[in-house]
Amino acid sequence: MTPKQKNQQIIDGLESEIEGLKDSLKAEREKYHKSQIMLDEANALILNEKTQGFAKGPHQFDGLTIIIAYYNIPKHIERTLQSCAPAYQNAAKDKIEVIIADNGSTEPLPDDLQQRFPFISKILRTEGKPSPVFALNAAIAHAKFSTIALIIDGAHILSPGVFKNTREVCQLYHRPVINVPQYYLGKVSQNLNPITDAWKRETWWLNRLEWPQKGYNLFKYALFPSENIQRVLHGAIETNCLITTKEVLEDCGAFDERFDEPGAGYANLEIFSRLTNHADNTYVILPGEGTFHQDHDGTTTRKSPEERDQLVEKFRQRYTEVTGLETLLNLKSPQVYGTLRKSCEKIPTISHEYGQVKQGLLTKLANIYVARARAGIENNFHPKLVAGGLTDEREARPPLKPIGQLPEVAKQFGVEPEAMNYLNFLRRLHEVRQPEIYFEIGVDKGFSMALAKCRCVGVDPAFAVTTPLPPRTRLFKEKSDNFFKQKKRAQRLMGDGIDLAFIDGMHLAEYVVRDFINVEKYCKPGSVIMFDDVLPEQMEMAERDRRFNAWTGDVYKIVPILRKYRPDLEVGVFHTFIGQYRKGLAVVKNPDPNSTVLEENYKDIERGIFEEDYAIDSIEHLDTMMQISSYSEFEKFIAI
Known part of the structure; x- marks a missing residue:
């Protein structure tokens, strides 16, 4: 079969799936209308004077x-x-x-x-x-x-x-x-x-x-x-x-x-x-x-x-x-x-009012962009309007000054600073693992998903993709919790199971735990799940309430949680950077789709998150707790 024929086969399959979804939607609408008619008929009986309070x-x-x-x-x-x-x-x-x-x-x-x-x-x-x-x-x-x-x-x-x-x-x-x-x-x-x-x-x-x-x-x-x-x-x-x-x-x-x-x-x-x-x-x-x-x-x-x-x-x-x-x-x-x-x-209503507020915010941000673009700002940074939407995140929140850790870490591992970018680690994972199905929570502009060369499924309530994505990509604009509630759809999308998953969604620990629980259920044996943002370089980045452009939240808590409740998993933590900021990457090997340990203990885990059981008092404390692996160990860790 020629590449053209293969592509046509994929297109035919997608068109067939779309038609099936249309039929399903039509059937659901008819079912909904019938249920409404039944409710109206039932209410008509209830509201009949014989069954109403008039009788008494x-x-x-x-x-x-x-x-x-x-x-x-x-x-x-x-x-x-x-x-x-x-x-x-x-x-x-x-x-x-x-x-x-x-x-x-x-x-x-x-x-x-x-x-x-x-x-x-x-x-x-x-x-x-x-x-x-x-x-x-x-x-x-x-x-x-x-x-x-x-x-x-x-x-x-x-x-x-x-x-x-x-x-x-x-x-x-x-x-x-x-x-x-x-x-x-x-x-x-x-x-x-x-x-x-x-x-x-x-x-x-x-x-x-x-x-x-x-x-x-x-x-x-x-x-x-x-x-x-x-x-x-x-x-x-x-x-x-x-x-x-x-x-x-x-x-x-x-x-x-x-x-x-x-x-x-x-x-x-x-x-x-x-x-x-x-x-x-x-x-x-x-x-x-x-x-x-x-x-x-x-x-x-x-x-x-x-x-x-x-x-x-x-x-x-x-x-x-x-x-x-x-x-x-x-x-x-x-x-x-x-x-x-x-x-x-x-x-x-709230919807109408929020529309007005959104327009007001867009106007304010546009005014910031114009004023700062004219005058220039510190460090020669000029804001950019991304995909016709909001200005760059650094304009919406004050910038947090990097501590300059990148050159030192790169030198320690004997690599160029560019090699420490988190996307290079993701790229290498794709090259080694050759996944058939890649799943991502937190698509954003699509830079990480663009690395895949396989079937992709992405979930993000507010993605704004600005880069070409793989041809067999399905994106869902919704919260990950809501995505997984539709189990039949998730099962159909995941097919034989996820080979490689990247969790980079809401930067709050309880969300990350739920994302892992849900993703693991659809994983193949021998698959890999990655977490972004587990190694903030400054305490300000690790706060639950976001104040600055650079923010990891308390995602780091997923590592001690997994090591405590799931010792059967292999969890590796590695230095990675985005720009000049250290953010860190956790890689989890051999997830078990049949495990219910985290689900059964979720209330205790959540209580521990809020009661600061996994909190850190310094970045030194974090680094010690994480047991960070070296750059060279990454290749060994991800090997099949």
């Missing part, structure tokens, strides 16, 4: 007990209390009570709080429980009225029609479960604003909006917490103001106290799903009302995207442990009640 008559509304969880937000809760006041809610003085459930705060409430807000009937304090669900459940038992509003984050301001609409809904349904939609207070995501200015900024805006006199003006300074540009209210998975009756809570249960982590994890989502999906309850949404989250140092608000993703993943895992379910399913369609104001329809 409406709930006897006698007033509203609002239970507010409090933890170290002494200023913010006063705004929340203002929005619960009978006068603000246009209610009779004796029809609203507030119970504050203090979750062991270190910042006490003001002594005169009940005097200034006389509708506060009780302040209950629960000690020694990091999760607010214990305090909230304790408060439910003290509720004066049979209708209860549960506010798990006490920093939410209510719109002024919550009481009125609740009373009217209770006059329609016997067992209502009411969702007051939640919003962020502000024009941009709160984690993008400095926390030090948050209170002052929000005070200025609330005064400008004439709040609390004009309560519905809150919608003019709000952001909808969804990635869906369509802003679908009925797709909610939680509410920060869940309103229902004592009967429902006694029958279905209140908060599940197994969600005992700080912030309560998925407890609010779980109770929302459990109550709204119950066949005897009527799920109602108030699209014209809302709760508005004030910017404070909450459990997830001030986390970096990576930290927040990590925390949410922990919450998700705990949810699965508690419920036995992998996914939150909110199947019941809501009844919609109340007036939908024009101001509600114009609120941007």
